[in-house]
Amino acid sequence: MTKLEIATAPMHRLCKKAGAERVSEKAAQELAKVLEEIGIKIAKEALDFATHSGRKTIKSEDIEIATRKALEK
Amino acid sequence: MTKLEIATAPMHRLCKKAGAERVSEKAAQELAKVLEEIGIKIAKEALDFATHSGRKTIKSEDIEIATRKALEK
Numbered sequence: 001m002t003k004l005e006i007a008t009a010p011m012h013r014l015c016k017k018a019g020a021e022r023v024s025e026k027a028a029q030e031l032a033k034v035l036e037e038i039g040i041k042i043a044k045e046a047l048d049f050a051t052h053s054g055r056k057t058i059k060s061e062d063i064e065i066a067t068r069k070a071l072e073k
Numbered sequence: 074m075t076k077l078e079i080a081t082a083p084m085h086r087l088c089k090k091a092g093a094e095r096v097s098e099k100a101a102q103e104l105a106k107v108l109e110e111i112g113i114k115i116a117k118e119a120l121d122f123a124t125h126s127g128r129k130t131i132k133s134e135d136i137e138i139a140t141r142k143a144l145e146k
Contacts, residue, residue: 005086006108010078014109015131017078018116020123022130030133031115034140035079035108036087042104043091050093057095058088060103067107071144 006032006039042070079105079112115143 008028015023015031045066046058053062081101088096088104116131118139123131 005083005090006079007083010080011112013078014112015116015119018113018120020116020120020131024130024132026133027119027131027136030136031112031119034115034136035112038111038144039084039087039104039108040091042107043088043093046088046100046104047091047093057097058093058100059097060099063100063103063107071111 004029004032004036006036008032011035038070042066045070077102077105077109079109081105084108111143115139118143 008025011028011031012023015028042063043058043066046062049062049065050056050058081098084101084104085096088101115136116139119131119135122135122138123129126135
């Protein structure tokens with residue numbers, strides 16, 4: 001993976017929300033990478049559902065069903 | 074969950090990376106919500122590992138092991 005779409009600043013805030021006092025920059029980058037990989041996996045599943053329904057637009061219900069499917073595996 | 078830390082613009086870009094032509098704004102919001110929930114889950118596990126190692130700082134190895142653990146369940 002080259003450039004990440006998810007920035008590290010929101011990752012730091014997520015870790016704070018989870019109760020962390022401090023988060024290294026490399027840890028924030030790692031979390032962004034992991035969430036990006038999961039996000040792309042979900043988006044690919046969602047695209048399959050949209051295409052199967054004869055749509056070119058991914059809708060929120062595609063994301064919902066794709067999330068259940070992607071996280072089951 | 075109130076305000077999301079992850080913005081919708083990067084979610085649109087993730088879906089494009091996954092091959093989607095169009096993504097509704099609600100779908101981008103849903104994807105941000107899902108990734109935020111997974112991110113907080115991983116961060117909480119990572120904090121447990123950091124604390125167990127006597128650290129207050131989450132490091133990238135904590136994120137790595139927490140990801141494996143969080144996605145197994």
